[in-house]
Amino acid sequence: MGVRPVSQASVAFWPMTDRHVDTVELAAASPDLPQPWAELGLRDDEYERIRTILGRRPTGCELAMYSVMWSEHCSYKSSRVHLRRFAELPQETPLGKTLAGIGENAGVIDIGQGWAVTFKMESHNHPSYVEPYQGAATGVGGIVRDILAMGARPVAVMDSLRFGPLDAPDTVRVMTGIVAGVGGYGNCLGLPNIGGEVAFDETYAGNPLVNALCVGVLRHEQLHTAHASGAGNLVLLYGARTGGDGIGGVSVLASETFTTAGDGLSGGPTKRPSVQVGDPFMEKLLIECTLELFAEGLVSGIQDLGGAGLSCATSELASAGDGGMRVRLDQVPLRDSSLAPEEILMSESQERMMAVVEPQHVERFLAVCARWEVEATVVGEVTTGNRLVVSWSEQTVVDVPPRTVAHDGPAYERPIARPAEQDALQADAAERLPRPRTGAELRATLLRMVASPSCADKSWVTNQYDRYVRGNTVLAPPADAGVVRVDEQTGLGVAVATDGNGRFARLDPYAGAQLALAEACRNVAVSGARPLAVTDCLNFGSPEDQAVMWQFERAVQGLTDGCRALGLPVTGGNVSFYNQTGDTPILPTPVVGVLGVLPDVARRVTPHFRFAGQAIWSLGDTRDELSGSQWALVEHGHLGGLPPVVDLRAERALVELLWQSADAGVLAAAHDVSDGGLVLTLVESCLRHGVGACVRLPAGVDPTVALFAESAGRAVVAVAPADEQRFAELAAAHAVPCARIGVVTGADPEPTILLEDLFSVSLAELRTAWEATLPAAMHGEATARPRRAGGSEPAAV
Amino acid sequence: MPRVVVDVMPKDEILDPQGRAVHGALRRLGFDGVADVRQGKRFELTIDDVSHEALAEVRRIAETLLSNPVIESFAVRVEDGR
Numbered sequence: 001m002g003v004r005p006v007s008q009a010s011v012a013f014w015p016m017t018d019r020h021v022d023t024v025e026l027a028a029a030s031p032d033l034p035q036p037w038a039e040l041g042l043r044d045d046e047y048e049r050i051r052t053i054l055g056r057r058p059t060g061c062e063l064a065m066y067s068v069m070w071s072e073h074c075s076y077k078s079s080r081v082h083l084r085r086f087a088e089l090p091q092e093t094p095l096g097k098t099l100a101g102i103g104e105n106a107g108v109i110d111i112g113q114g115w116a117v118t119f120k121m122e123s124h125n126h127p128s129y130v131e132p133y134q135g136a137a138t139g140v141g142g143i144v145r146d147i148l149a150m151g152a153r154p155v156a157v158m159d160s161l162r163f164g165p166l167d168a169p170d171t172v173r174v175m176t177g178i179v180a181g182v183g184g185y186g187n188c189l190g191l192p193n194i195g196g197e198v199a200f201d202e203t204y205a206g207n208p209l210v211n212a213l214c215v216g217v218l219r220h221e222q223l224h225t226a227h228a229s230g231a232g233n234l235v236l237l238y239g240a241r242t243g244g245d246g247i248g249g250v251s252v253l254a255s256e257t258f259t260t261a262g263d264g265l266s267g268g269p270t271k272r273p274s275v276q277v278g279d280p281f282m283e284k285l286l287i288e289c290t291l292e293l294f295a296e297g298l299v300s301g302i303q304d305l306g307g308a309g310l311s312c313a314t315s316e317l318a319s320a321g322d323g324g325m326r327v328r329l330d331q332v333p334l335r336d337s338s339l340a341p342e343e344i345l346m347s348e349s350q351e352r353m354m355a356v357v358e359p360q361h362v363e364r365f366l367a368v369c370a371r372w373e374v375e376a377t378v379v380g381e382v383t384t385g386n387r388l389v390v391s392w393s394e395q396t397v398v399d400v401p402p403r404t405v406a407h408d409g410p411a412y413e414r415p416i417a418r419p420a421e422q423d424a425l426q427a428d429a430a431e432r433l434p435r436p437r438t439g440a441e442l443r444a445t446l447l448r449m450v451a452s453p454s455c456a457d458k459s460w461v462t463n464q465y466d467r468y469v470r471g472n473t474v475l476a477p478p479a480d481a482g483v484v485r486v487d488e489q490t491g492l493g494v495a496v497a498t499d500g501n502g503r504f505a506r507l508d509p510y511a512g513a514q515l516a517l518a519e520a521c522r523n524v525a526v527s528g529a530r531p532l533a534v535t536d537c538l539n540f541g542s543p544e545d546q547a548v549m550w551q552f553e554r555a556v557q558g559l560t561d562g563c564r565a566l567g568l569p570v571t572g573g574n575v576s577f578y579n580q581t582g583d584t585p586i587l588p589t590p591v592v593g594v595l596g597v598l599p600d601v602a603r604r605v606t607p608h609f610r611f612a613g614q615a616i617w618s619l620g621d622t623r624d625e626l627s628g629s630q631w632a633l634v635e636h637g638h639l640g641g642l643p644p645v646v647d648l649r650a651e652r653a654l655v656e657l658l659w660q661s662a663d664a665g666v667l668a669a670a671h672d673v674s675d676g677g678l679v680l681t682l683v684e685s686c687l688r689h690g691v692g693a694c695v696r697l698p699a700g701v702d703p704t705v706a707l708f709a710e711s712a713g714r715a716v717v718a719v720a721p722a723d724e725q726r727f728a729e730l731a732a733a734h735a736v737p738c739a740r741i742g743v744v745t746g747a748d749p750e751p752t753i754l755l756e757d758l759f760s761v762s763l764a765e766l767r768t769a770w771e772a773t774l775p776a777a778m779h780g781e782a783t784a785r786p787r788r789a790g791g792s793e794p795a796a797v
Numbered sequence: 798m799p800r801v802v803v804d805v806m807p808k809d810e811i812l813d814p815q816g817r818a819v820h821g822a823l824r825r826l827g828f829d830g831v832a833d834v835r836q837g838k839r840f841e842l843t844i845d846d847v848s849h850e851a852l853a854e855v856r857r858i859a860e861t862l863l864s865n866p867v868i869e870s871f872a873v874r875v876e877d878g879r
Contacts, residue, residue: 131867244810275867277807279814336810349812373821 021341022060023395031057040067046410053404061329061390061397064342065405068308069315072577075409078543079575082553085560086570093532095597098569099223105149105304106216107571108223109533111597113492116220118150121160121213121498121537121593123576128210131275132177136210137185138278138350143214144189145304145353148287151223151294152216155470156484157186159196159212160498160537160591161461164205166453166777171200174208176778182212183464188280189287192473193465194482196498197591200453203502206581211537211574211591215496217486222294229321231384233300234362235314238369238376239286239352242310243335246276246348282351282374289372290353298365301356311345311405313354314380315388318402321356324387325402327380341392356382416553417546426507428640430632431624435704439759442703445635446679446761447769449708452634455676456773474601478684480523480672485601493601495529497594499674502587503628504643509551510558511643513590517562518651518712519674520594525655526670526715528605528662529596534563536573536592541585543577551588552577559590565648566655568594596659605662607671608688609718612746614668616693618678619731619738620654620714624705630676631708650713650736657734658715666727669718677708681716682753683766686744690763692751695742703758718744799847801855805864805871806837837869847875 027033035057037047042063050058050066058066072078091101093109099116100108106120124139136159144154159182164171186193196213293299301321303313310332318325329341339347357365362378369376383389388405390398436442449455458477467476474493475483481497499519505512521531536559541548552575563570579586598604609616626632627641661667673681686693697706719727724740731738745752751763807813813835820834840863844851855873864871 131865134868240812243812245812275811277812277814277868279812279817281814281818335812 021392021395021397023397024059024399025396027059028056033057035063037063037067041071042067046070049410054400059397060342061345062400064346065311065315065398065400068311068346069405070409072543074308074312076575077410078412078414078549078577079538079552080411081413082556083575085556089560089563089569091569093569094530094567095532098533098571099220100150101569101571105146107533107535108150109571109595110220111486111492111494111532112599113487113490114220115486115492116218116223117215117486117494117595118147118152118218119213119215119496119535119593119595120146120572121211121535121591122146122574123537123539124210124212125207125539125576125579127275128178129174129206129208132174133181133184134275134277136178136181137280138276139210139212140182140185141278141280141283141350142306143212144191144283144287145306147214147216148290149302149304149353150216150218152218153291154191154214154216154287155472156194156215156482156496157191157212158194158482158496158498158593159210160500161196162199162201162204162209162502162589164208165200165202166773168202168205170205172778178208178210179461179464185278185280187466187469189284190469192467192469192476192484194467194473194476194484195479195496197500198458198461199502201502201587203584203586207579207586209539209579209586209589211498211539213496213498213535213593215484215494215595229323229382230300230358231323231382233356233358233382234378235325235327235380235382236355236357236362236365236376237332237352237379238289238355238374240279240282240349241333241335241375242339242344242347242352243349244339244343244347247343247346276348276350278350285372285374286351286353289369289374292368292372293355293365296364296368298357298361298368299355300358303354305352305354307348309345309347309349314390315402315405317354317356318388319406321382324383324385324389325380326383327390329390329392329397331377331379333375333377341397345390414543414549415546416549418550419547425640426642430627430629430636430638430641433626433632433636433638435702442707443759443761446707447765449630449634449676449680450683450766451769451773452630453773455630455680457771458774459771460774460778474604475527475606478607478688479527480607481527481529483527483529483598483601483604491600491602493598495524495527495596495598497523498591499523500589500591502589503633503639505551505555505588505590506639507628507641507643509554509588511646512588513555513558513592514562514646514648515643515712516590516592517559517566517594518646518648519672520592521566521651521655522658522672522715524594524596525658526605526607526672528603528659528667529598530659531566531568531594531596531655533595534568534570534592536570536590538573538575539579539586539589539591540577541580545585548585548588555588555590559592562648566652603662603665605667605670607669607685609669609685609691609693609744610689612691612744614718614720614744615724615740616695616742616744617717617719617727617738618714618741619657619717619736620650620673621711621737622678622701622706622709622714623711624702625709625711626705629708629710631704644710644712647713653734653736654713654715657731657736661727661730664726664730666719666723666730667717668720671716673714673716674710677710678714678716679707683770685716685718686751686753686763687767687770690747690751692745692747692753692763693742694745694754694756696756697741697758698739798843798845800876801842801844801847801852801873802876803840803842803855803859803863803871803873804837805840805859805869807835808868808870811868
């Protein structure tokens with residue numbers, strides 16, 4: 001091979017200086033010019049493939065486009081062969097066919113009454129470690145634009161977050177910044193944050209997970225998708241100007257060279273920062289402007305600009321249509337006039353959209369944008385033929401078949417190998433660990449459990465989010481699922497929950513993914529909603545590690561089989577690889593989001609006990625399952641054994657029972673049993689309204705198992721005495737095992753959780769332990785200072 | 798006692814939403830002659846002496862707390878003490 005990569009790490013990325021533009025003509029004339037393809041994350045065979053596609057060496061601009069679009073982040077080159085399984089699931093929810101499925105920006109499903117919902121989850125992990133505030137903020141902004149590009153009005157966001165141990169040196173910086181960034185962006189945008197999760201594990205210390213979810217609603221007739229059909233139609237870029245931010249963010253940050261990327265931390269002379277700064281007020285204008293453009297019928301095709309910026313938007317729009325596209329790069333409005341054309345193509349400046357507009361609509365399009373003070377510029381046109389041609393100062397700098405950039409990138413069957421140590425890990429069962437025996441020991445265990453980071457009160461986080469803006473929030477943390485009303489007349493609403501348990505997935509990735517799915521379904525169902533569809537965010541280590549690839553393959557298969565058994569489609573999602581510190585990958589963390597529907601949100605159910613005298617019922621079977629549990633972690637620092645057994649038939653029956661019982665109005669409260677086991681569920685259900693509970697555990701069951709086992713397929717419900725008969729009949733009809741385990745008690749003399757024959761503990765003592773953990777770890781950050789919107793945050797100390 | 802001033806500015810390439818908002822407000826108020834606005838912040842540190850070591854310490858302070866070096870640059874200068 002006659003071409004060698006440029007090897008110096010700090011060399012200027014582009015073969016030509018700023019003054020000389022690398023044109024197609026030049027590229028044809030200088031086939032042997034060394035190009036920095038390796039630095040841009042391309043493999044030598046990938047570079048050769050580009051040369052074969054083009055029949056010459058790529059220009060600098062073409063190399064920029066291919067390198068970002070063929071990066072793991074954009075091309076899904078390691079995951080694509082596995083993700084196909086999701087597409088093989090019936091594209092049908094329990095209410096009917098999906099309106100748009102996998103492949104669009106986000107899947108769209110019918111929720112009845114003429115309404116449709118779109119929702120999707122996406123990761124922003126690596127940027128959130130480099131610059132926590134802005135990384136998390138722009139993660140929210142990116143997923144909101146994805147939803148907007150479907151023609152839907154964004155109505156709520158959620159965030160699933162994972163950090164290193166609370167006492168790890170860097171966690172306060174990372175967690176403070178990320179939570180503030182999520183809150184800052186979402187609050188300024190006027191979107192309620194209705195839920196999510198926060199979890200901790202040492203493998204996330206150098207690699208936090210920020211998985212942002214957005215829900216949008218639209219009428220059926222408003223659905224829009226990204227196509228650039230119709231020669232002569234014009235291509236408009238609108239929103240923020242293009243600056244030098246985030247250049248290389250996609251190809252470098254989201255690839256293996258993350259730790260040595262020019263991120264400003266290494267102290268090297270980085271010319272362009274790899275982080276982006278978001279402006280939520282600009283995004284708010286973009287939302288309102290875009291929805292008005294849709295309403296007036298001015299948009300033929302649309303695409304948001306996210307990772308890979310213009311490279312992605314132009315190539316995806318062009319390849320989704322039936323023609324080619326010509327783009328004049330020098331027409332792109334810039335914030336920094338010194339940007340080279342390659343940099344303009346790669347810039348990840350936030351709050352930008354690209355639209356295809358028929359010529360007769362352009363004037364009106366520009367007028368609508370002007371009304372919202374959104375800058376809009378014609379930058380190109382749809383052409384006949386099938387080439388994407390980009391020019392710069394009248395010179396052609398890109399001339400490619402757009403499909404080869406956007407859709408026909410490399411796809412790898414990465415080697416897969418079950419790690420040798422998996423057997424030893426699974427043999428090291430937590431069921432063999434010493435258990436508390438006496439009531440006093442169990443009581444002390446419970447108090448340590450409620451204070452543990454993953455079980456403790458998360459108000460420190462959720463209090464920084466506006467949960468009720470827009471006035472349609474029905475349930476928000478600490479509820480099991482977020483619920484928003486969609487139609488104010490009929491009360492139609494949707495419920496969304498996200499769940500993931502990296503510890504279970506580490507022990508068995510197939511079961512771990514199904515447990516996450518089952519838990520998210522349960523959380524939707526306990527809220528009174530019927531689960532309809534699934535989105536996922538698959539966070540894993542390096543796909544070049546055979547063991548990681550095995551985890552990934554197993555998790556995808558588990559999720560696919562789980563969705564099939566539960567009758568739910570996967571409507572979209574995201575894969576994030578290279579989540580590792582040095583050679584140590586994170587716990588495999590498939591995070592699953594489930595969306596459900598409530599015909600009337602007035603029938604929603606909260607997880608909280610309210611009135612003395614309500615009967616407490618436990619649903620589902622409890623087994624001797626302590627491996628991977630919070631008990632094993634908190635009491636023994638242990639991870640080993642096999643995760644709880646997954647019984648999808650039982651899960652489905654439980655889910656049906658829960659939402660149908662809610663619909664029948666017989667549930668006073670319902671709460672999922674998961675982290676920490678049955679007793680943590682009881683504690684959480686009591687704490688909200690300050691009531692007690694008197695509970696008798698079933699005879700013959702070891703109390704540690706009864707209290708702390710995390711067997712799947714379980715929930716606790718409270719039922720008014722008058723409804724118990726009907727509830728028992730419903731449970732029997734669905735063949736869900738159930739038992740009346742106790743009763744809600746009042747505040748006289750003080751609210752107390754009493755476990756008969758074992759111990760009692762006052763709510764006050766539980767509350768103190770439960771509430772103290774996060775504020776204490778954040779060093780008094782609980783009284784968070786007001787934060788400037790979209791502004792830069794000083795590095796936390 | 799000598800006073801050290803630390804000026805913190807968003808890096809040139811980084812979007813500055815605050816500066817942008819001020820710029821927009823200027824235009825609305827009729828101040829048309831301003832092409833761009835960028836907004837930073839200024840810290841004044843009164844220190845015991847201006848030795849080489851003391852200024853190095855101020856730079857460390859600026860790097861650690863006063864600025865976010867990922868997206869901001871800073872400049873340290875000594876003002877005459879009064």
